[in-house]
Amino acid sequence: MKIVIAGLGNIGGSFALAIKDNTSEHDIYAIDIDTESLKNAEESGLITKGYEHPEEIIPQADLIIFSVYPMILKSLVESYAPYFKEGVILTDVTGVKRSIIEEIEPLLPDNADFVFGHPMAGRENRGLSFASGEVFQGANYLFTPTGRNSGENIKMLTELVEQIGFKNVTSVTPDFHDEVIGFTSQLAHVIAVSLINSDDTNRNTKAYTGDSYRDLTRITNINEKLWPELFIMNKDHLLSHIDGFRDQLDQLTTAIENEDIETMQKMMIESRHRYHDLHNLDESVWK
Template sequence: MNIAIIGLGNIGGSFAKSIRASFPNYKIYAIDIDTVTLDKAQSIGLIDGGSDDFTAIIPKADLIIFSVYPTLLKNLVESYVPYFKNGVVITDVTGVKSSVINQIEPLLPKSADFIFGHPMAGRENRGLEFSSREVFIGANYLITPTSRNLEENIDFLKNFVKQLGFGNISVITPAFHDEVIGFTSQLAHVIAISLINSDDTNRNTKQYTGDSYRDLTRITNINEKLWPELFMMNKDHLIKHIDNFKVQLDKLTQAIENDDVSTMENMMVESTKRYMDLHDLNEE
């Protein structure tokens, strides 16, 4: 099988490393505007070939993995369509689905099956040097099929990512994906950004931090080009989650102002219960 990875950065590189380890007989090709990265990846045997010219790679690809910013995806697919191999399976890694799918599917020929996916794995740092096979091990993977996808290709993608080491693989609707990711990922980033930016920069806070602050702010080492795209493309869900968060924050603020220990205790008991339920689910 010939696999083409579009974008050999953190996630694209992690796919290449994982495929190389899990499917040693597969041929891995990469397309990227950074030819230095491509040359390095080929020199260490991570890929079998790389180019900034997609016409040299796309026609022979049986599986294409797009690891690019969501706003780039439409233009790339539009350019690649005439070169798609008959029966090619395509997937992506973008963190928003409904709006992306609505842009992409009308462009596709019947002979190309684009099954949209989202690996819930990665690191904050950018670039191939930060890629890792281990980041996929045990991680969640979301697949968001549509009516045009073939069941056999959905099964292929499920088995493929399972072999790469992903743990729980969920098949969900694009709409539910955007709703739940708006809460579990995008809202978490909104809170972390707001927290660290509310700090007094003259206090030299790093001398006084513990695990709680470090854990809450870890994800603020953020790709400032990618995340605004994700926020805007999923703004309706995200704003709803921000509003719900504000309700809980206001409730806790009022309890603190009024010395309402009972409300504070009840909120903490409820949060502990929800955390334990989530922990039990993840252990399963």
């Protein structure tokens, strides 16, 4: 199968590495505007060949993986569509689905099947030099099938992502995807950014940090071009989750103000239960 990766940055490069390291039956090609990245990828053997002009390779592609920002995706699909071969399978890596699907599906010819997907793994850094197939090992993957999709193509993509390391591959509705990602990913980034930006820059905090602060602020090494797009395109779910977080923060704030130890303990016990349930851990060590 000829696989074309549109966008050979961090995630696109990670796909190329994972496919190359875990399969032998696929040829990998890439499209990017960064000629240096394409050249380096060719010379290292990561890809068979790189292209600046999509029309040179798109007609040959059996599978195209769009690894680009959400707001770029529509224009790429629109420009690539005249060159799609019969039966081509398309997929993406974007972190929002409802608005993307609404924009993309009307552009698709009958001979193309776009199975929208989201790898729940990656690094915050940008560029091919930060790519790593290892980040996919044991990670979750979400597909958001629509009525246009072929069950056979969903099965093929599921087998491919499992082959390159993903452990839990799940199909969900686009709305559920955006709701749950708004909580597990986008809200986490909102909290981390707000936390680190509330710091007193005159304190020299780095001299006094421990694991707690480092763990909570790790994801603030953030792509400032990408994440505002994700926040805005999913703002209904995200704002709802921010309200829920604010309610919990207000409860804890009130308990601290009132020196209400019982409420604080109940909230902490509840959070511990949820943590252990989430990670399937044995709580007996706390008893």
